[in-house]
Amino acid sequence: MAAGIADNPVAGPVHVAPPPKRRRIPGWLNGVLWAVGAIAVLATASYLTGNVDLTSSTTTQTALRLALPILLAALGGLWAERAGVVNIGLEGMMILGTWGAAFGSYYGGVWVGLLVAIVFGAIGGLLHAIATVTFGVNHIVSGVAINLLGLGVAKYLAHLVFQPLSGNPRQSPVVPKFDTYSATGITNWLADLESEQRVIVSDVAGILRGLLTQVAPLTMIAILLVPISYLILWRTRFGLRLRSCGENPTAAESLGVNVYAFKYTAVLISGGLAGMGGASLVLLKDGADYLENQTNGRGYIGLAAMIFGNWRPGGLLGGSALFGYTDGLQLSGRGPAVLALLYAAVLLLVVVVVVQLFRRKWFAAGAAVLAAGLLYAIYFSVDELPRDLTPYAPHFVTLIVLAVASQRLRMPQADGFIYRRGQGS
Known part of the structure; x- marks a missing residue:
């Protein structure tokens, strides 16, 4: 019997209308709803705790500046992993970008500095592509090697070039910064x-x-790269072929796609974006000039933001905003503001409990209740978080968010897969 048709012994076959499909909320609208919900929770927590730093313009401005390197690193990870190459080396590529930005900006101005940072990051991406795509080295091993190499190369170049200028092998001289508007x-x-x-x-x-x-021009460029990445990867033939290399490279090869070329292209773009992330640490006002290892793990946090965003541009934008906000809050408001953020997390978990009860997911609701109780006990028992712990707030948030988000993730099927041309034949 055909689907949608029922047999009637008297009147013959009767067509039965299929049940109506539930319309999914568009991704952009879902993001807007999440943003509105987050602002509502923060505003409520700010009112109940009396801590205005949660939604102040100073905190937001600092958070935006600190979210940029994370966002650009996350975009770099997105491009590489959508082509099937795991890029743990984002941190090393960002470090190369910081040195390139300082060197280029000192001798040629901010735009030259940005270009040199992209080139240095792309060089790191090229080395990663040669190791993983051409020679089939394990992606994690190659990424760790790139991180160590980037740190060592930047340290050597800083000692060679910057020490005669600044008198400090770990710091560049003062370099030009982007104007703001x-x-x-x-x-x-x-x-x-x-x-x-x-x-x-x-x-x-x-x-x-x-x-x-x-707002600096680099900030505008970084934000625009989010929709641009989406349009290229999901709305063009080039993007479809690139993503097919990360889902099923053997099938893509059988359809005439040059898998090696697309993987190389994706990892080069990934390195260039990570280099831009490093440049944002050097070329933005209120940021430091080049300092040794000034990325401070932001490449890894960018990778976490990409995973939190489920390998999607809009999702990683939200993850980068979250990590940047946490970092900005601990800088502008210190311990009391981070403690107030715990109260906001309790309010958010209360909402999660209500939603899970409505969906009749008892285990998830119970887990949310326990988490809310634990966070509220911490908030109620201390007047201020220890100063030694507040700088690590973004790292704690990274662990918590990844633990919560791990249940809904769907990575590209061939991500990290060692591909060899013709292996499917």
Whole structure:
């Protein structure tokens, strides 16, 4: 019997309408809803705890600057892993980018510095591609080697080039930075709203003011790269072929796709984006000049943001914003602000409990209740988190978020697969 047709012994076959399909929420709308929900939780926590740093313009501005290297590293990881190459070497490529940015900016200006950073990051990507794609080296081993090599090469070049200029082998001389721009009329109005401390209104005003104040061209480019990456990877023939190399390279090869070429291209782009991430640490105002190992693990956090985002541009944007916000909050508000963030996490878990109960997922609801109780006990028992712990807040958030998100992840099927041309024949 055909689907959708039922037999009637008297009247013959009767067509039965299939059940209506549930319409999925578009990805962009889902992201907007998450952003609105996050702002509502932070505004509520700010009101109940009396800590205005949670939604202040200063925190938002700092968070945006700190999220940029994570975002660019995450985009680099996305390009490589969508082609089937695991890129643990993002950290080393970022380190190469920091040195290249300082060197290029010192001798040629900020745009030359950005270009040199991209080139140095791409060189790191090229080495990773040669090892993994051509010689079939394990992707993790090659990535770790790139991290060590990037650190060593940058240290050697800094000693060779920067020590005669700055007198310090671990630091560059002062280099030019990107100019920043503000929407002055709008930000002044938002500043008035923020100062009034009205619930929700002032919180939203503070966040918007932070996003529109002292924005550098590199910041605009980095944010634009998110939709550009989506359009290229999911809306072009080139992107379809590149992603097929990460899902089933043997099938892609049988259809005439040059798998090696696409993998090389993806890893080169990945390295260039990681190099841009390193440049953002050097070329943005309020950031330091080149310092030895100044990436401080942001390449790994970028990889975590990509995984949290389920290997999707919009998702990794949210993950980068989360990690950048946590880092910015501990810098601008210190211990009391991070403690207030724990209270916000408790509120968020309460919402999760309600949602899981509505879905009748009792185990998930129980786990959320236990987590909320633990976080509230910490919040209630201490007046301020120890200063030695607050700098590691982004790393704690990374572990927690990855543990929560691990249940819904779907990586490319051939990610990390050692591919050999003609092996499917």
